[in-house]
Amino acid sequence: CFQRQETEARKILTNAIYLIDEDVVINRIKFYGSPWQPRFHNFAFNLDRGAQIMERWRMIPNDTDVLVTATPPFGHGDLTRDGYFVGCEELMSRVEEIQPRLHIFGLIPEDYGISFNSKSAFLNVALSDRHYRIINKPQFYDL
Numbered sequence: 001c002f003q004r005q006e007t008e009a010r011k012i013l014t015n016a017i018y019l020i021d022e023d024v025v026i027n028r029i030k031f032y033g034s035p036w037q038p039r040f041h042n043f044a045f046n047l048d049r050g051a052q053i054m055e056r057w058r059m060i061p062n063d064t065d066v067l068v069t070a071t072p073p074f075g076h077g078d079l080t081r082d083g084y085f086v087g088c089e090e091l092m093s094r095v096e097e098i099q100p101r102l103h104i105f106g107l108i109p110e111d112y113g114i115s116f117n118s119k120s121a122f123l124n125v126a127l128s129d130r131h132y133r134i135i136n137k138p139q140f141y142d143l
Helices: 002-012 051-057 089-098
Strands: 022-026 029-034 066-069 102-105 113-116 121-124
Touching (some): 051 089, 066 089
Parallel strands (some): 029 066, 066 102, 102 121
Antiparallel strands (some): 022 029
């Protein structure tokens, strides 16, 4: 199933770089992208919390400048309308280790926006709500 999703995505994208657990350097800025998320319903790229998902996060290079993930880290851009923080604790642990300049993610439209810790900026860029209606505007961040 995963191989089919990857193949289809690569066919659709003609003017973009689709990162699945890989990096690219653009203008001396190292980007790393990963689509994984803690298991949620029957969504794509689901992994169990704990060791299984941490195995993927360990692949993020220590010198990553901009981290791009689907899921938010725990405590940044992950507060649901029901008042729950649903971000990935294992991802937050890895982010604290590598301290990227910027971490970009989506999935939780109700906590759209930017937040910071002492080393990184966290940018939730989720545009659409659960019904796929565009409710947020695109964001820009100057590195």
